[in-house]
Each structure stands twice: as structure tokens, then as C-alpha cells.
Amino acid sequence: MTRSESSLLKQLNLGLFLFFHPQSPAALFRNPYRLVNNLVARVLNAGLRLQDRLRPEPRVACSLCGWQGRRFGYWAAVSANQLLPDQLCFRCGSTAQTRVLVKLFEQHLPAAKTKPAVLEIGPSPATRQYFAQHPELCYVAVDRFKWVDVRCDATHIALRSRTIDAFICSNVLEHIPDDRQALSELYRILKPDGIGIIVVPQTKGLTKSHRVRDTTFLGYGHIWEYGDDFAQRIKEVGYAVQAAHTWDTDSGPTPVRWGPFYLVRRPADG
Numbered sequence: 001m002t003r004s005e006s007s008l009l010k011q012l013n014l015g016l017f018l019f020f021h022p023q024s025p026a027a028l029f030r031n032p033y034r035l036v037n038n039l040v041a042r043v044l045n046a047g048l049r050l051q052d053r054l055r056p057e058p059r060v061a062c063s064l065c066g067w068q069g070r071r072f073g074y075w076a077a078v079s080a081n082q083l084l085p086d087q088l089c090f091r092c093g094s095t096a097q098t099r100v101l102v103k104l105f106e107q108h109l110p111a112a113k114t115k116p117a118v119l120e121i122g123p124s125p126a127t128r129q130y131f132a133q134h135p136e137l138c139y140v141a142v143d144r145f146k147w148v149d150v151r152c153d154a155t156h157i158a159l160r161s162r163t164i165d166a167f168i169c170s171n172v173l174e175h176i177p178d179d180r181q182a183l184s185e186l187y188r189i190l191k192p193d194g195i196g197i198i199v200v201p202q203t204k205g206l207t208k209s210h211r212v213r214d215t216t217f218l219g220y221g222h223i224w225e226y227g228d229d230f231a232q233r234i235k236e237v238g239y240a241v242q243a244a245h246t247w248d249t250d251s252g253p254t255p256v257r258w259g260p261f262y263l264v265r266r267p268a269d270g
């Protein structure tokens, strides 16, 4: 086999891997529901943008980037195969869930003598953009795949113990086989009295969290379905669960309830 044939084979392998990987962006196009929802969202959003241009009437504002408009845009929720109105910021791409997450973070960030160190695991482009506008914080983005500050697995975070003042872990744990190890790693790097905000999709009425097989061709890579025992799973690692906030949104007329936002703290003597 020549060198160019070998290189072509490698690229083909990579392409196939990216297409079939459950967390690949290609997942958006494999599932017909998601594909249709995405296309419909684009058409409806183009209509909203046109309305904003023709008759500007700011009624909502994005708390992350300051964008103002008549309504937030439609968003095709990947995991629920749903098309949700009043979600998407047309400038920074944040969803309502991200805006609530950041609001909670701002309210609960502990006072630090020096620049507070903030870690986000599996960051979204919108939160990265938000933190880039806040140089008073020392922000570290961690992920396995994306272009980030520290590239590592959530179960082995390449940072020293007790160095982080706060972390954000949104829609990550449900993709990790050893989710307890990931929670323990976040606990290890957190300073005593440091806080974290954890969000996972949670099924109401499900008493016990369990493993699922959703890493199929049409799936979206969930390994865990969490139930009402999720708070207990967090506590078992050592965290104190301060609060479980439910939906409180700036999204306008169509609020949607997601799983609770768990505010956790490492005890001062922990």
C-alpha cells in the first residue's frame, strides 16, 4: 500500500468514526427527527430575524451577551427530539438553560482573595464567549474532544487538588460510564467551601437512576438515565447539596422545565 493510499484510509476511518460516534455533530443529521427539527428551526428563526430587522421592538435581552430582540429563537433540543420556542440567542447562541446556569453561577460564586478559578467541563461556545468577557475570573475549559484549555477525561482531570473555586458541569455526566469517578474528580480539585453547579437530564418519577443503551446509530450518547435519587448520588461523593433550582427563565412566553440545577458545595472541613 502506498503512503497516499494509507493516508486516505486513515481519513476514511476518521470520517466514519466521526459520523457514527454518538456525540459527534453528525448525530444531528443521522436522526430524521433532529434533521427536520433543525431545518424547521432555521426557517422559523429566519422569519424572526426578518421581523426584528423590519420592525425592531426589543422585548427580551440576553443576559450573556446583551443582544435584544422581539423573541429568542427556536431551538432543536438534541436529546428530547423537540423543537422549543423562545430559547436561542441570535448573537451568542446561548439557550435559556445556559442563561439560567450562568445567572446561578453569578449569584453563588464564592468571594475569593485573588482571581477566582472557575472550571467548566464540556463547555458550550456561548459560555466560553461569556467567560472570555470576564478577565477578572481565571476560567479553565476542560473537555476530551473540543478545543479547550485542558484536554483530558472527566474521570482523570489533569489539575492539582483543591485549586478551583467553582465549577460548572452541565449535561456531561449522563455521557460518562463512571459518572461517580467524574464527580469525585470534581470534588478533588474543588477548594473547601468551593461551589459547583451540576445539571443533568432527569426523568421525573423515576426512583432509581440506571444505565441505558442509547449509544446507537440514532441515539445521542446517553449512558445514564437519572431519576429522583440523583441528589443522593451527589451527596455520596461528599458534596453538600445546597439547593436544586428549577426553571426560572428570561425566555418569554414559553417556559420549559428541565432537570433541576444542583448547587453543591465542598464542606469547609471536607
Ligand SMILES: [Zn+2]
Binding pocket: 062, 063, 064, 065, 066, 067, 089, 090, 091, 092, 093, 094
Ligand atoms: Zn446572547
